[in-house]
Amino acid sequence: MQFKDPKNNSFASLSPAVWRASTVLFDNFEDFISRKSRQPDGYSYGITGTPTSRQLETRVAELEGAKHCIITPSGQSALMTATMAFIRGGDHMLISDSCYGALKTFSRKWLSQMGVEVEFYPPTIGKNIEELIRPNTRMICLESPGTVTMEMQDIDAITSVAKIHNVKTMMDNTWASPLFFKPLDHGVDLSIEAATKMFGGHSDLLMGTISLNNFDDYDVLRETQSVLGQAVSPDDIFLVLRGIETFELRLREQSKQTQHIARWLEQQPQIETVMYPALESDPGHQIWKQQYSGAGCLFSFTLKEDSDDAIAAFFNTLEVFPIGASWGGTHSLIAYYPAEQQQARHYSPTSKAIIRVSIGLENADTLIADLQKALNAWQHAL
Missing domain, CATH: 3.40.640.10 (Type I PLP-dependent aspartate aminotransferase-like (Major domain))
Structure with missing residues (x-):
């Protein structure tokens, strides 16, 4: 039996059809x-x-x-x-x-x-x-x-x-x-x-x-x-x-939350630098402001001291943020990039370890509280 795309069919749906095929057939x-x-x-x-x-x-x-x-x-x-x-x-x-x-x-x-x-x-x-x-x-x-x-x-x-x-x-x-x-x-x-x-x-x-x-x-x-x-x-x-149906709604909300959290994080005494172009303190802010109309949900930061024990305490204290290398989904994520990776690059802006954060759709205050506990644990482990 051959399956063909039906023509002159009155059926319509809000959901797209899924065509599975390895082989394409030809009429002649x-x-x-x-x-x-x-x-x-x-x-x-x-x-x-x-x-x-x-x-x-x-x-x-x-x-x-x-x-x-x-x-x-x-x-x-x-x-x-x-x-x-x-x-x-x-x-x-x-x-x-x-x-x-x-x-x-x-x-x-x-x-x-x-x-x-x-x-x-x-x-x-x-x-x-x-x-x-x-x-x-x-x-x-x-x-x-x-x-x-x-x-x-x-x-x-x-x-x-x-x-x-x-x-x-x-x-x-x-x-x-x-x-x-x-x-x-x-x-x-x-x-x-x-x-x-x-x-x-x-x-x-x-x-x-x-x-x-x-x-x-x-x-x-x-x-x-x-x-x-x-x-x-x-x-x-x-x-x-x-996913594209909700893409704009998700990204606008995640962007809003990310900017709020990045600004909060920038004020914390344990933080050396927050890397996020939407912040006025970021070296790329002017280019972002001139050429972009919004900011993504991903940013990075460095701590004032690199300490393996303190970094481990930071990550192991987190309860809301899962540890993972991807980003962009509805769930927030956090990842770690050791100092050696930055030092091996040709033109890295830092020689320190980097923590990268992806903000999802959880409550922003809940995410901030989780980061605050982790920063306190880092401080105590120094």
Whole structure:
């Protein structure tokens, strides 16, 4: 038996249909032998998607202000797929030192072994990135703010330079999401989102998106997705489609709570620095204020003293905050990044251990009370 998309059917639903398929069937021999011509938007095999996939890609493209979108199995895979689509041996690639760690590791341990010249640059370089561009520079990778240390990048300045030199730009925009910043409107070529975070919103799936305007680049990306086998579960797609329905409501409330908690934390005597661009004290505040319309739910901070015993006491006292490395869901999370990680970087703004916090939808006073107890435990353990 064959299942076809019903036509002229009066059935309608508020919930999207879930199309599961590994194999796409064809009406005749001619359609089958010319199946590759269906790409990048059509259906030729399950890897490149079903109507369920296209529904989410269309929705994300609308949010991003993009003409095209491709979904991948994770935010990490979106970064790698975009890189593999356009980088070849002999190319030069510029990566912000504050970019997602897996992208830096992939570039350093894999791409560099394939003849790619990988260079890390200071996140706050701005227009001076022009000094690093070579004749073979192919791509500039950005993330603003940085995934742990929260440096803001002057996206407008960097993309202006990149356009002059015909260098492609790719930006991880997960922190702000397209609600608070639209990279394509600021000259970025490829906008990456970890849909795992705010789009999904409930810490129960992995997914990434790549949004763009250039059709030729879209064609290359769809082929790359297919060749690398970057297929996405239609059931997870359904969950992201459902999550997007409440995405703006969640993010606005989480942002409001995050700013309240970050401001409180900044006033505590145990704290050395709170890294959050929405704070006036943050070095990237002016760029954030000029280019962004809101702030994400993630921030970091350092304590006045690094002490293993005191840090352990801090984390082991927490009752409301679970310890976990992800973020963006309805549940708050907290994570730890040792001083050695910052000291190993090229351009870290700190050499101290970092505590990173993701604020969810719990009561803000409850979260503050939990942090207060943990700070007191840290103080007593010194």
